[in-house]
Amino acid sequence: MSKDFTKDDIITLAIESSCDETSVSILKNGRTVLSNIIATQIEQHKKFGGVVPEVASRKHIENINFVIGEALEEANVTFDDITHVASTYGPGLVGALLVGLSAAKAIAFAREIPFNGVNHIEGHIYANFIEHQELEPPFVCLIVSGGHTHLVYMKDYGEYEILGKTRDDAAGEAFDKVARALGLGYPGGPEIDKLAKIGDKEAIAFPKAYLEEGSYDFSFSGLKSAVLNYLNSQRMKGNPIVIEDVAASFQQAVIEILVEKTMACAIEKGVKQITIAGGVAANSGLRQLLGKKAEAHGLHLKYPSLKLCTDNAAMIGCVAYYDYIKGYRSSLDLNGIPNLKIGERH
Ligand code: KG4
Ligand code: ZN
Numbered sequence: 001m002s003k004d005f006t007k008d009d010i011i012t013l014a015i016e017s018s019c020d021e022t023s024v025s026i027l028k029n030g031r032t033v034l035s036n037i038i039a040t041q042i043e044q045h046k047k048f049g050g051v052v053p054e055v056a057s058r059k060h061i062e063n064i065n066f067v068i069g070e071a072l073e074e075a076n077v078t079f080d081d082i083t084h085v086a087s088t089y090g091p092g093l094v095g096a097l098l099v100g101l102s103a104a105k106a107i108a109f110a111r112e113i114p115f116n117g118v119n120h121i122e123g124h125i126y127a128n129f130i131e132h133q134e135l136e137p138p139f140v141c142l143i144v145s146g147g148h149t150h151l152v153y154m155k156d157y158g159e160y161e162i163l164g165k166t167r168d169d170a171a172g173e174a175f176d177k178v179a180r181a182l183g184l185g186y187p188g189g190p191e192i193d194k195l196a197k198i199g200d201k202e203a204i205a206f207p208k209a210y211l212e213e214g215s216y217d218f219s220f221s222g223l224k225s226a227v228l229n230y231l232n233s234q235r236m237k238g239n240p241i242v243i244e245d246v247a248a249s250f251q252q253a254v255i256e257i258l259v260e261k262t263m264a265c266a267i268e269k270g271v272k273q274i275t276i277a278g279g280v281a282a283n284s285g286l287r288q289l290l291g292k293k294a295e296a297h298g299l300h301l302k303y304p305s306l307k308l309c310t311d312n313a314a315m316i317g318c319v320a321y322y323d324y325i326k327g328y329r330s331s332l333d334l335n336g337i338p339n340l341k342i343g344e345r346h
Helices: 042-046 053-075 094-111 120-131 171-181 188-196 221-236 243-269 284-296 313-325
Strands: 011-016 021-028 032-040 084-090 115-119 139-144 149-156 159-165 273-277 300-302
Touching (some): 011 053, 011 094, 011 313, 021 053, 032 053, 032 313, 084 120, 084 313, 115 120, 120 149, 120 273, 159 243, 171 188, 171 221, 188 243, 221 243, 243 273, 243 284, 273 284, 284 300
Parallel strands (some): 011 084, 084 115, 273 300
Antiparallel strands (some): 139 149
């Protein structure tokens, strides 16, 4: 045991491999990150315009041992210091999930230490606990990533009430598809965010789907189609397309819906804090608009730094720690579950 640790400290080695990042983190007592190594595969997937599952699985296999080694080295620990192991087991690409999950289970088995499987989406919420050491539930959290769009009321650690979710495309998926139609690179969110800063957000009135009165669900496929139709009709008419304006108008339509529904949930639940999480939580327009609205209602908005917004293992280790101290343990026959829901336990 290294001199900085006491025998009561829980030293977690956490692995994330649900999509296109192989990440390993070492944490002390869930919230102190000793290392958080992220090997991204973005370059490998860029030429295909999106993540290719077979390529992702193969790259995770190539990377995993190396990334584990780096995480241990940067944290200045060895396997002898590790007292707890964690891995994402869903949702995600099953072949990708199995790489991290198998590595974590192998470590737990070989070292005879406890193991917790973690829900990736819960991980995104917990990125806020690492960023804001004083943050405690309850709060309303908007989770917006490439695969998920959820509005969640987090009552306590491990206790969630899902208030709304997307009925079709995830917010990040809409960003990526619109970016692709505009000829921008992958992932599209950051590219659109950049262009939106110099475009006119009122240039084009794209439709916003608020759905039925009082619903906290989302729908982005109509908006995405409206952007594609706009681009086609401009091209057919030979009109110029100002991509900065398209980016700004599209982004505005997405964030206005996200902000309005998040605020309504926070007010209904009577919480004092709002958090955002997931890759799209990196969006500067979303941070600004939600921050302004929250402040106007006397609420505090918290979000993770850019590195903790996108996929990383530190957020997975944080969930695993709170599950562990609540007495939960996962079995070593835990399987990868591609469509795992928030709050579901296996
Ligand atoms: O959470 P994440 O890293 O992976 C998933 O679990 O899906 O999220 C990736 C998504 C992509 O769709 C990407 O385009 C989007 O987050 N994203 C952004 C921004 N940065 C990343 N979307 C809007 N604005 C950004 N600045
Ligand atoms: Zn994610």
